[in-house]
Amino acid sequence: MIVIKGIGKTQRGATLVVALILLLVMMLMASTALQSNILQSRMAANLQDQTVAFEASETALLYAEEWLASLNVAPELTDYESWRPGDAEFVFDSRKRSALQDQLNQLPTVKNWVDRARPANDFNSTDVARVYEQPRVSLEVIDFSPDDKTTGYAYGQESGVITFRQHGRSTGVTGSSEVVLVSEYRKRFR
Template identity: 55%
Template sequence: MNRNMKYCVGYQQGATLVVALILLLVMAMMASTALQSNVLQSRMAANMQDETIAFEAAESVLLYSEGWLSKQTALPDLILYDDWSAGSSEFVFDGRTSSKLKKQLEDASLVSGWESRAKQVTFFDANASVSSKLHAQPRVSLELTDFDLDNKKVTGSYSSGGSTALFRQLSRNTGATGDSEVILIAEYRKRFEY
């Protein structure tokens, strides 16, 4: 009887070791999976924050350019796409025939050409605070897309001469890392009296 008990006790001690090792392996795999999940969630949160920073920068530069347009008393000087050069003082493009700026923004290989023509937020407001969190300075480009002279023959027309211009604003900005990119397109209608 003693021999059988010794044999069973020895056999069970080996099985306990194998079961313990298997449980340890399972727990290590669960910990590894939980760690990977936490790292993935952390990256997702960082990407969302970077995208939010890029969106806010793009929106702020649109607001600054709208403020600049609202202060203009006359239609800004326009420049044709083919006449533009790096030294051009005009930066509002005449886009009534086509929107080359929009096409450049949609084609990633042409973005550098758009950036050379776009204006930074500090152009519109010298006191504009540009966040140091941004990878690149926010930029916006303006183009005239429609221009209507007042029609005096229409009943209820304005008493003085004037015109209405429709501007398209294109803003492309990156977040803090440069990995996120936001492109916003807005339109701004302005009435000019003369």
């Protein structure tokens, strides 16, 4: 303890010790508040990045739906396992089982799906802005319901309703967020 001798009274310096303790407490509070603000800023940035990824993936699905709506005849189908890079067909026949869904359910094999998916700007010439990489879309036929169910039928030769499943994948601005959306689209072909 510090003892200060002055005129008339002896002072012990307790005020200095209390002031130093209060200063230490205020520094700890400021440090905690700063760390909390940094954490909240990171969380907000991650949420914004995830929102951009979601919106880009949704836009890619809308582009694919617009493309399907513009078709006059049913698209040619390909088998998922027999597809090779450079093949013109990219709508997969998944009426028996969904190989695309199987691939997406196994995380290490997602690259196989990405290789077979089309960039969104294949369906619409407008690039999706503010994303790390352009979103990708895959299309598969999951059901064909012919108008005339009394006769034998084959895909693309009879009029009917085709149900397509679309998988859209996109990243956010930084590339650290990834969103995969799945939707279905039905269209009648004559």
